Amino acid sequence: MIPTAETPADRLVLEAVGFSLSTLPANARIAIAFSGGVDSSVLLDAAVRVAGASRCLALHVHHGLSAHADAWLAHCEAFARERGVEFAAERVEVSRDAGVSVEAAARDARYRALEDMCASRNVATLWLAQHADDQAETVLLQLLRGAGLAGLAAMAPEYLPADASATRVRPLLHLLRAQLEQYAGERALQWIDDESNADTRYARNALRHEVTPALAVHFPGFRDALARTAAHAASAQRLLDALARIDMESALRDEGRALSHDALLAFDDDRALNLMRYWMRTLGFVAASSARLGDALRQLREIGAAGEGHGLRIDHAGHALRSYRGLVYWEAGDSNEPADETALAARAISELAWQGESIWRLPQWRGTFVFADADVAAGDSDTIPASVLRRAVLSARSRSGGERMRTSEARNAPSRTLKNLFQERGVPAWKRDVPLLYVGDDLLFVPLLGVNRAALPDQVDEAETRVKIIWREDLLIA
Template sequence: MNPTAESPADRLVLEAVGVALSALPADARIAIAFSGGVDSSVLLDAAARVAGASRCVALHVHHGLSAHADQWLAHCEAFAQERGVEFAAQRVEVSRDAGVSVEAAARDARYRALDALCATRGIHTLWLAQHADDQAETVLLQLLRGAGLAGLAAMAPEYLPAGASAARVRPLLHLLRAQLEQYARARDLRWIDDESNADTRYARNALRHDVTPALAVHFPGFRDALARTAAHAAAAQHLLDELARIDMNTAARDEGRALSQDALLALDDARALNLLRYWLRTLGRVAASTARLTDALRQLREVGEAGEGHALRVDHAGQALRSYRGLIYWEAGASSEPADETALATRVVSQLAWQGESIWRLPQWRGTFVFAEIAVEADGALDEPDAVPISVLSRALLSARSRSGGERMRASGAQKSPSRTLKNLFQERGVPAWKRDVPLLYVGDELLFVPLLGVNRAALHEQADPTEARIKIVWHDDLLIA
């Protein structure tokens, strides 16, 4: 066919892209998730025509699942270059963990990579090429899985996931696969046919090849009907989310990182489960099944009655739901340690030869040490008993190290007071486990300062000059939960 000839499908696709483009600022750049299949090829071609190639970036994720993955990467790069569109790719490793489907693992890895690629380029809009057939298949899959309203709502036309920098937009969601194929043929596009799309061992492929053709014969309007079902479910889910936000205002603690156990248990089961689902989404965590959340709520009610919060443990997606001093929270890792100890993460050691710096930024810890000089009276009195003599900071290299377990410090000023483990001090001060993954500040080989606990008195030694300038050390944590 003549690629310059305009077809009805051509007009529909360009119109859909134009509508999506009109919602953006005039200078906004657009990232297009580009697998090289027919759907994303149509979207990229149309976006370049309507928005202009300079505003578009084609993002390709190399999963390595197919023997042809390298060829697909080369094809996608050439396709983008033909249209003058910037191209970027990222390779990912797909998890093969037991109990997780390859489809789900590949999807999660793909979206993480796409979000990262958008973030590095400062792009806030990611266009995806899903269409009406994809939406119908998604609703059917969710129905067959017994999903709730959030699942039945299927794919939103526009959505900003928690923690993502770019909104996911689906300009073609109301168009049929057949219409996209008509556009591709009219434009004489070349695209990739992924051999895995024919494998009916995958649930979506089974629906696509064996179920929806039969539905189309007996229920020609099934796609529109399922799209309406998704819209109704999305509206109902919106109301449930509004209710959950009201409950979060009462139950949330520590900026939503934890929930009050009493506030949660004051709700009836349906409302409490709704809050737990919403809380998981706000934290950017993987949705949990109704069975998993129901079990968690049962355990919370049981331990609440028994007054044994430490007994709670519900594992989900590499996290453990724990209860500590009236709060519930998700703890990283699947360790078997009791709930009042953190999963210790190891980070690269950072060092600083301190020469009066006021701040020491530690990106791997997502925080900053601040060194503030404190005025000292003539008699040596000062308002900050935890301040450190300036000579202590300069007597050896400073280093920020991860906790390894077993570290001790003397928090009291009394010379003969015993040192105690950090774990014991954290417990005594009621510091929940998710806040304990902090950088330990050493001077030479001596532990000097621990965020949330203070200065290790044993590292100060005796000072000959009580009027020596002092420094107050403060740790500013950008994000307490990763």
């Protein structure tokens, strides 16, 4: 039940918080991102009044970017305790990598920390204190950066990121900063003033202090107009995403890890680029620039659907776009790696003295070797005598390059490189990062290729128990 409002600002804030609360299950806990600034102080204070302190959890992220960060942490904890609210905080390191703004790095670190704190406490709703002025500034920034519809859609009132467990909700998004400040003054709230908010070297601060005041004089309703622009852009983006999902149904291959070259190039440029953007989002990639995606599509058209695509070299977010045997996919690593080989990360060697175990779990490979009883009578020929598995310690190793095996049962058949065998069987590069199973120093089994016949004895006791080895990735294990 919403408390009786004392002033217009009080009523607006309490109604906004009450509406967001009404969409949640009864007694569901709410995490509030609490920086200690006026906006989050208003949100936490109002949430306690409407929902009750027991349902609220105040989460603070200590960035360490200000000399006052420790004092802010102490203030936030005291503010929460005064209201009987559980408080939690996490310290983060903000990346200073070249080409990444401090603002963006701090934002990414903050959201990761908030998500971790929500997940560890099993809280499924995270409230954020952004308001109408923040939304207007975001739309302006995206316009000035030449962003597409996804950027112009700005901040959604409610959404669940693909890699998160907590839904992010912005109860105050339609309220003005001035209304929140009026509420805070009337409630005699104490809040933090972050000195960095006055630094106009940051783009958002420059807009806030130098641009939007001038807009307010000549275009008093600009905040509402920009909010409508964001809503229109979000609606249009939803339609584009719906179209991309339809297109993906016809183009997607290999459980979402690749697109059909033919299907992708059958679309005109606008539709193909829309599909590629959406596909990259489903893979968890950061958005690529229009120029980079346009260049990728141009190269794909030049290669042609039947081409192997070894000349395709588009690097993005630690991956390289490749084309192989009619499939388009993203491969880990950059374009310095050869196109038909995965950039393999060496993993620690695991060893097992096999004594009849049915499974061998390999966490570093995210999978399991299964040792199953073979049915030779049913024609299962790709099997191994149990004595071979016991003759020496088994080890699972990374590929190092140049390994060879013989898949033919003919003793005089030549051995061949794993690279050649993978290519012959059409195994795409992203599937080749598999553990090689050795018995002693002999390569015995390779997932997707089978048993190395050269490691088996020439004479085998027909009555001996035989074993079939199966490699199962984690996602395939019940």
